[in-house]
Amino acid sequence: MYGWHLKLLRVNLTTKKVTTEDVDPKIARDYLGGRGWAIHYLYNEMDPMTDPLAPENVMIFATGPLTATPAPTGNRYMVVTKSPLTGALAHSNSGGEFPTWMKRTGFDMFIFEGKSSEPVYLFVNEDQVEVRSAAHVWGKDTHETTDILLAETSAEARVACIGPAGEKLALMAGIINDKHRAAARSGVGAVMGSKNLKAVVVMGKKNPPLFNAAEMTALSVDTSRNVGADVKKGSNMRIYGTSYVPQVTNTLGIFPTRNFQQGTFESTDKIDGIALKEQYLIRHTACYRCPLACGRLTEVPDGEYKGKGEGPEYETISAFGGACGVSNLAALIKANYMCNELGMDTIGAGMTIAAAMEMYENGYIPEETIGMPLKFGDHDAMIEMVRKMAYREGFGDELAMGSYRLAEKYGHPEVAVTTRKQEFPGYDPRGSQGMGLLYATSNKGASHMEGDVAYEEVFGVPVKEDPHTTEGKPELVAHFQNSFALIDSAGLCVFVALRYVFSKDRMIWPERLSEMMNYTTGEGYTPEEVMKAAERIYNLERMFLLKAGSTEDTLPYRMLHEPLPDGPAKGMVNQLDKMLPEFYKVRGWDEKGVPTKEKLEELGLPS
Amino acid sequence: MMIHVKLLANYREHLPPEAKNGGVELDVPDGTTVREAISRFPIPLDDTSVIVVNGLTVDLNTPLKAGDVVSAFSAIAGG
Numbered sequence: 001m002y003g004w005h006l007k008l009l010r011v012n013l014t015t016k017k018v019t020t021e022d023v024d025p026k027i028a029r030d031y032l033g034g035r036g037w038a039i040h041y042l043y044n045e046m047d048p049m050t051d052p053l054a055p056e057n058v059m060i061f062a063t064g065p066l067t068a069t070p071a072p073t074g075n076r077y078m079v080v081t082k083s084p085l086t087g088a089l090a091h092s093n094s095g096g097e098f099p100t101w102m103k104r105t106g107f108d109m110f111i112f113e114g115k116s117s118e119p120v121y122l123f124v125n126e127d128q129v130e131v132r133s134a135a136h137v138w139g140k141d142t143h144e145t146t147d148i149l150l151a152e153t154s155a156e157a158r159v160a161c162i163g164p165a166g167e168k169l170a171l172m173a174g175i176i177n178d179k180h181r182a183a184a185r186s187g188v189g190a191v192m193g194s195k196n197l198k199a200v201v202v203m204g205k206k207n208p209p210l211f212n213a214a215e216m217t218a219l220s221v222d223t224s225r226n227v228g229a230d231v232k233k234g235s236n237m238r239i240y241g242t243s244y245v246p247q248v249t250n251t252l253g254i255f256p257t258r259n260f261q262q263g264t265f266e267s268t269d270k271i272d273g274i275a276l277k278e279q280y281l282i283r284h285t286a287c288y289r290c291p292l293a294c295g296r297l298t299e300v301p302d303g304e305y306k307g308k309g310e311g312p313e314y315e316t317i318s319a320f321g322g323a324c325g326v327s328n329l330a331a332l333i334k335a336n337y338m339c340n341e342l343g344m345d346t347i348g349a350g351m352t353i354a355a356a357m358e359m360y361e362n363g364y365i366p367e368e369t370i371g372m373p374l375k376f377g378d379h380d381a382m383i384e385m386v387r388k389m390a391y392r393e394g395f396g397d398e399l400a401m402g403s404y405r406l407a408e409k410y411g412h413p414e415v416a417v418t419t420r421k422q423e424f425p426g427y428d429p430r431g432s433q434g435m436g437l438l439y440a441t442s443n444k445g446a447s448h449m450e451g452d453v454a455y456e457e458v459f460g461v462p463v464k465e466d467p468h469t470t471e472g473k474p475e476l477v478a479h480f481q482n483s484f485a486l487i488d489s490a491g492l493c494v495f496v497a498l499r500y501v502f503s504k505d506r507m508i509w510p511e512r513l514s515e516m517m518n519y520t521t522g523e524g525y526t527p528e529e530v531m532k533a534a535e536r537i538y539n540l541e542r543m544f545l546l547k548a549g550s551t552e553d554t555l556p557y558r559m560l561h562e563p564l565p566d567g568p569a570k571g572m573v574n575q576l577d578k579m580l581p582e583f584y585k586v587r588g589w590d591e592k593g594v595p596t597k598e599k600l601e602e603l604g605l606p607s
Numbered sequence: 608m609m610i611h612v613k614l615l616a617n618y619r620e621h622l623p624p625e626a627k628n629g630g631v632e633l634d635v636p637d638g639t640t641v642r643e644a645i646s647r648f649p650i651p652l653d654d655t656s657v658i659v660v661n662g663l664t665v666d667l668n669t670p671l672k673a674g675d676v677v678s679a680f681s682a683i684a685g686g
Contacts, residue, residue, distance in 0.1 A: 230683050233651060234617040242686030244616040247629075251615065251678045252662045269628060273616065292684075314686025426686070452685065459682035460657040466664040495684040568662025 002211035003065040003521035004028050008041075009107045009129065011122060013195050014055060014114030016131045023108065029523055030604065032530070034064035035091050036489035036537040037109055038080035042089075043540055045111075048547035052084035052187070053169060053194040055115035061102065061160075061200065062110075064491020065520050068103040068207055070220040072227060072500070073493035075100050075288040083186035084194075085171040085348070085402055086420040086445040088550035089541055092174065092188045093449060094160075095287035095493055096181035098202065101158040106206035112195060121161070121199035123153055126206055134198035138167065141341040142176040149201050161199035162189045163343025165390040169193050170400035172348030172389070172423075176340055180295070180310035181287070184345035186422060186444055211522030219515060223500050227291040230499075237495065238284065240273030241294040242314035245426075246322070247272050248458060252467065253567025254431040256424065257322045258376050259354040260417045260558055263428050264567040267327030271317055275329055285310060292496055298333060305334035305383070312336035312346070315448075318426025319350025324357060325376030332379070335386050342390035348402060351423035353385045355403035355415050356395075364410045370395045414557040420445030420550055429559055431569025432457050434465070434473040437579045440553045441477070441593075443541040451481035452494065461499050470575050474583035485541075486534035490517060536603040539587075539595050543605070546594060553580060553593055608673035609634055610644060615680035621648045635671065642667040644677055655681045 006023040023037070031040045038060040050056045059081040066074040077099035083090035102110075105124045119134040137145045142163040149159050160177035166189030173189030174182045192198075210216050231237075236244040246268050249255040253263040269275065276298065285295035299308040305328075312320075312333055320332040339346045353374075359365045360374040367373055371394050374381050388396025398406055403423055407416035417424045422445030429436030434453035439446040448454060453476055457467035465476065487497045490513060501512045514527045525533075545551075554560075559574045584591060588599035600607040613630035614622050622631055635644055645658055645667075658667060658679045671677070 230655065233653070233655075234681070235655075235683050236616045236681055237684050239617055242684075244680075245686040247615045248657075248680055248682070248685075251613070251659065251680075274619070294684075454685055459685040460655075461682060461684065464657060464664065468663070499683050568659075 001025070001208060003069070003208055004033060005106055005108050005206070005208050007107050008109040008111060009124065010111045010113070011131065012114045013112060013116040013120065013131070013197060016116070018129045018131065020107070030533060031537060032065065032486070032489035032533050033108065034062045034067070034076070034489040034491050035078045035080060035485060036533065038062040038078055038091070039537060039541050039544065041111060042080055043544050046082070048082070048544050049549065050082060052082040052087065052191060055195070057082050057191055057194070059112040059188070059191050059195065060109060063099055063103040063108050064489055066516060067491035068100040069210060069520050070217050070289070071492060071516050072220060072224045073287065073290050073292070073496040074491055075290065076488070076491050076493055077102060078488055079175055079183040079188045081188060081191045082548065083188070083444065084169070084190050085187040086422050086550065088420050088445060088545045088548050089443050090186035090188050090191070091444055091488065092183035092185045093488055094175070094177055094181045094183040096178035097288045098158040098160050098177035098181070099491070100288045101204070102202045104206055105202050105204040110200065112197060115194065116196040119196050119198050121149065121201060122197065123201045124204070126204040137198055139164065142343050143179050143341050145199055146179050149199055153201050154203055157201050157203040159199055159201050162192045163341060163390065165342050165344045166190055166193035168390070168392045168400070170344065170390060170392060171402050172345045172352065172400070173343055174345045176343050180340055182340065182345070185347065185447060189343050210520050212519045216516065216519035219512070219519060223512070224291040226500050227496060231292065237292055237294045240277060241296050243273030243276050243296070243312065243317060245314035246317055249426060252431060252458060253564065253569040254428040254467070255322050256318055256426055256428055258325045259323055259358040259415065260424070260428060261358065262566050263431055263564045263569055265322040268322070270327045271321040271329045271332060279329065280333060287493070290493070290496070294495060300330045300333055303330060305330040307334055307337045309337040309340060315426050316346040316350065319347050319354070320382065323351055323354035324382050326379045326382055327377065328379040331383060334383055338383070338386045344390055347425055348423050349386060349389055351417065352389070352399050352403040352406065353382055355407055355417065356385070356399060358415050359407065359410055359412060364412050364415070417556050417558055418446060419555060422446045427454050427458065428564065428569070429555065429574045430564045430572045431567070432467040433470045433574060433579070434467070434477055436555055436559060436574035436576055437473055437477045437583060438480070440555050440576055440580065441583060443538070443545050449484065449494070451477060451484045453477055453480050455480070455498055462502060468569065468572065470578045474579050474586045477583060478586045482531060482534040482538055485537045486513065486530060489534065489537060532603070536605060539599065539603055540605055542595060551593070608637055610671050610673070611676045612644060612648070613676060613678040614648065614650070615678060617681060618650055618679055621650050638670050640668050640670055641665060641677060644671060645679055650679060655683050657682055
């Protein structure tokens with residue numbers, strides 16, 4: 001077999017029994033890999049109504065066929081499970097080195113079931129598979145845990161683990177790999193913590209052969225050359241990473257400011273990539289086999305926020321910077337380091353603190369409850385809240401439940417800017433209409449990573465669309481959702497995939513990606529077949545979501561009823577009602593958003 | 608008429624020395640289009656370039672008005 005191992009590892013944490021299974025080649029082909037394989041197994045093996053933090057929840061780590069191949073950015077894996085934050089689906093993606101090392105164990109996918117009675121970690125070195133005690137690393141942060149587990153296994157291994165936030169079941173806990181990379185969103189770290197699984201350590205030298213190694217290498221080299229040409233021209237992604245984006249979203253008036261009460265932040269210059277580069281950048285870093293190298297090693301050399309690590313990325317600057325009204329760059333870098341070390345999603349953590357700040361300023365949450373003042377812009381208080389949230393200490397216990405539950409508890413649900421109870425990323429959908437439709441219909445709750453139409457509405461990749469119009473957005477959102485399902489299933493990073501793997505005319509893509517899939521797997525996919533597989537994956541996820549009871553596609557009050565007060569999108573709300581019915585039609589779903597029998601049959605899905 | 612041009616991120620290097628906070632005031636003839644205004648700077652305009660006026664998506668042949676803010680940046684991916 002080419003591209004895939006067609007082997008999965010099933011780990012029952014209750015019994016400590018580990019088994020290996022073959023993957024049906026037809027399932028492999030029809031669901032591509034990664035996110036696609038994972039939803040197939042999750043849907044067929046688990047009742048979608050399962051309590052996400054119960055032993056019955058199934059958690060899957062899945063690599064794609066292009067993971068660990070010469071494909072540029074073929075370094076991703078997905079964590080798929082039922083989310084304790086949203087009550088719907090979680091599919092969180094990460095790069096770095098761990099995913100490639102995981103694939104080299106000889107297994108494409110790990111399925112975790114049950115719950116260990118005591119803290120454990122999984123060690124996989126090809127056929128050597130052991131569930132080992134993690135008592136000595138329980139309570140330690142992700143960096144200490146990684147160092148200790150590498151020291152006792154092998155320097156050749158790679159580690160994905162949870163920090164204190166995951167152990168304490170904080171709903172914004174993520175899974176951190178290679179110290180600085182995160183499968184962050186939807187509380188996947190809390191699911192891992194609920195299973196008493198502290199870490200997964202992988203190594204090996206098994207790689208499935210490529211169907212046509214010569215052509216695959218040539219295509220990968222050509223794609224890398226294209227990336228290199230752009231980087232040479234002065235790509236912002238290489239110079240600044242995603243930290244160049246605050247200037248862009250602020251210019252468009254969609255930079256979330258003070259919990260989305262505004263769309264422009266007066267101190268953007270102080271917290272953007274230029275300031276970061278001038279003050280704190282040490283050098284650029286890259287995930288395995290990435291020609292873009294958008295990562296950045298940074299250091300705050302002294303002062304109260306002293307620290308060293310990677311980032312922050314745009315989303316982190318948006319959440320802890322604009323959304324919290326904080327203009328102290330060192331503080332938001334520190335918040336980023338803390339989230340990586342404590343194992344938390346920076347978007348969920350930052351946006352929840354932003355909502356708490358608004359509730360404090362409006363007198364909805366008294367100072368005695370919080371234990372200190374919590375005004376917008378108070379960076380010391382923000383840092384303290386990050387720590388308390390991870391350890392669920394004092395008011396942090398309430399913050400750890402996310403902004404939706406917090407706002408509801410204090411009687412002001414309108415303050416929570418979430419869909420499916422998950423915090424918004426850094427694009428205000430009042431000035432980016434397609435992003436609103438994306439957030440409302442996303443299988444994982446508000447997320448840019450499920451079909452980031454900001455690529456067109458904001459960045460003009462592959463083509464520029466007007467962010468203020470609703471026209472054409474239903475088709476665009478559905479197309480991007482399917483495309484992201486494809487990229488996530490293949491095992492690539494969207495940063496490179498969208499511009500270099502897909503053609504400029506988005507209606508005939510993705511030819512390059514299907515070629516890469518074919519040189520890798522030998523399956524002879526047509527471009528139409530890979531897109532159909534992506535649509536199949538998206539619809540099966542949707543079925544999981546509906547069966548889990550997450551049926552409402554909507555946006556929070558502020559997005560629909562409070563016009564933006566400033567900037568280029570001043571006066572606008574999101575016009576979801578203009579887009580949603582058409583979106584359902586484009587999708588082949590009924591007027592309630594349920595895939596029709598005909599659509600399910602067309603995709604070969606059970607109706 | 609006076610307009611303001613802001614060049615973001617890596618395009619900043621193409622601003623003249625008198626620029627402040629990534630932008631510069633320009634005195635241009637009435638009827639100057641977006642394209643004409645931006646072509647005064649040595650920006651390597653290509654398929655990665657995005658140009659907006661007052662934060663809004665516009666046709667590059669649109670004539671500018673006094674007080675308009677033209678912003679330009681280059682993107683191959685976002686965040």
